[in-house]
Amino acid sequence: MERITPRTLSGFMELLPAKQAKLEKMMEVLRRTYASYGFAALDTPAIEDAKILLAKGGGETEKQIYRFQKGDSDLALRFDLTVPLAKYVALHYNDLAFPFRRYQISKVYRGERAQRGRFREFYQADIDIIGDGKLDILNEAEIPAIIYKVFTGFGLKRFQIRVNNRKILNGFYAMLGLSEQSGEIMRTVDKLDKIGAEKVSALLVDACGATKEQAKEILDFIAINGSNEYNLLRLGEYAGRNEMFDQGLSELKAVTDNLAAFGVPEENFAIDLTIARGLDYYTGTVYETTLLDHPEIGSVCSGGRYDNLAGYYIDKALPGVGISIGLTRLFYVLDEQGLLNPDLPSAPADALVLPMTADPAPAIALAESLRSAGLRVQLYGEQKKFKQKMSYCDKLGVPFAVLLGEDEIAQGKCSVKNMTTGQQITVTAQEAAQHILSALAATGPIILEK
């Protein structure tokens, strides 16, 4: 037989089982947390009509999208979960109850230039809340609570949810008479972390048409950077001069005021006027989330409020708010940084049952009874030497081996061997299940901060 060398395409993540187990645990946290806030699970096709995905058009998207013909159809793979959501809401508008809250954790595709840590197929874990015509600010206030629950669910403590409001920025630029350039200004200010204040100031003058004085005013404004209380106080000084600014400030207050009720500690939240999010379609609150000890990773959860989700597909005002986690990249970076908890159980089974008699029936029944008690159990029937069986158990990282020989069967018991300590006890099946379950109960977080 002619052989083809197996390979996985570059830019596509394919994990070994133990690492996959950790990614699965992160997905479980996401699903559980999103569901606990009343988001419905949604699943849209990975392939859509290319015309629909490219309704908005735009350079990078058109270049990166996987697009192909099949028969007469012009097809493409989704490059995010927002455009398919917009299509979904427009298509099923009459069947949905608004506000419509959905989560989706699915793969998206971008044919980017191959680069270390950049993926062409990656998971996004999104939530969005879509209103019909209107959407209350309370929804925007709830988002930081959800981000907080997700990241603490992963085991993180040292992260910060950074929040701003585009109306504050737009209102402020309007005060300066720079409304028309506000988009360009925000994109420039967004580079502050990367290129520094001086270069931003120069770009504001050269590329955005601000005067030197305006550039200074802008930099002073975005430098407001104290406690939430202090920031709101300082922003208050600008109030009364522009209606949009005032509305943005009131929204930011609504988001900040309810943090305690939502259970978000002050240290995990910050008003940050430098955040604008590049995309034009955000219109209110915007969110970024950074790991305090790893600023180089950038934002690991971003999003914001928008006014018009599905204008390309339907003549309805559908405002919304949403966030997205680039799960594949986040997982890759956490792994690179050595932050995945090495002690997190990642074996496919909690116990490996080893029949030590010719008739496997007693071992089969034992395995079934351990499963009924809630354990994940692998029955190992291969004809190998005992040492090889133990070495298999070790290699998989299965924490307990359960041995069943004639002696145990005669006593109505089984022998449970702790693979870490080597300790072995002979107990009933029920006791074995309890013993293993209680040993497994004390597992640590998925991510281990150093």
Place this chain on the structure above:
Amino acid sequence: MERITPRTLSGFMELLPAKQAKLEKMMEVLRRTYASYGFAALDTPAIEDAKILLAKGGGETEKQIYRFQKGDSDLALRFDLTVPLAKYVALHYNDLAFPFRRYQISKVYRGERAQRGRFREFYQADIDIIGDGKLDILNEAEIPAIIYKVFTGFGLKRFQIRVNNRKILNGFYAMLGLSEQSGEIMRTVDKLDKIGAEKVSALLVDACGATKEQAKEILDFIAINGSNEYNLLRLGEYAGRNEMFDQGLSELKAVTDNLAAFGVPEENFAIDLTIARGLDYYTGTVYETTLLDHPEIGSVCSGGRYDNLAGYYIDKALPGVGISIGLTRLFYVLDEQGLLNPDLPSAPADALVLPMTADPAPAIALAESLRSAGLRVQLYGEQKKFKQKMSYCDKLGVPFAVLLGEDEIAQGKCSVKNMTTGQQITVTAQEAAQHILSALAATGPIILEK
């Protein structure tokens, strides 16, 4: 703005939230059951090198596969989960412990002719156990137990796992001197349910080169159809004439003997000599699963034992056994037949918390405390009339509304309204959580047999 009419491609399933919730519950049963038998979750890319996916070649696959260029790359979407598994095992051979047990629940793609109930994107839910060189028969014996747990997990009772062994068939055809035609004969016999004995007999003579007597012998043989005990007894009459036959019979006995230990009731299992599975690569035990009241659906879970998983990619003997559930089609058919339990909770939340005061903080804190108790809670902040709020709750199917006005806050309580009965009680947050959790505990199965 120019609008594009939103649509979802034909052959692609896209569900409304309540129906999606039922599919998610089926996926949960699959994940939980597969994991309980010690299978590791695996996730391979949806896109692979076309050359790798098409290593085997073959007509239908080449026609149906989604294949496209991106840059210089010749890419294709996976059309099943077996070929990517073969690639995975070959590629990561040195990093895996064998037997390697994995499950994967992922979408696959086939550009079939559009047809009612046929999908171009659909979920397969597969398990496979791969040995390195050898694989014990106990693994084959375990498969019916897993199938049984999955389908009873869905709520089904009236189903049958039908089992045969290709060695028995091959051995039998060898006894008749028809070894060379055995593949063709099996494909012909496979049509028995569809075209009847007479036509099969004619085809055996005309297309497979059997004599009339041989055709009769074949039909007599596959007509053996009693209890497991009776069938094994009848098969025993053929023993001693062909080594392969004898081995197959001993394997079939090993699978059948341990059913009781695995907890599989006799009525959910049958030896069925008509089953061969069309694919050439099965070499031992083969499985089909049918819903007894819906034979027209065909097999809803099939698979078998094979000797050579990854011969196209690696010079290693990798025998295995696996089964696959075509989840999307199964879900579609169950829905069409009206078998999805209409009373299964499918709302995105267990409770809708309605703030009835200007300050939302108490309602926010209440919602958070209900979530901590394990409930899925949506906080509803829209400025609407009370009647509209109730109608939203109804439309989503959320079973409980939790109201929090000045009176309740003053008492340290909240009002819980059962949306089905209309009954309303005023209790503490903790009591509310207990009340709702116990009401939700008594939910029925996903599938409701009639």
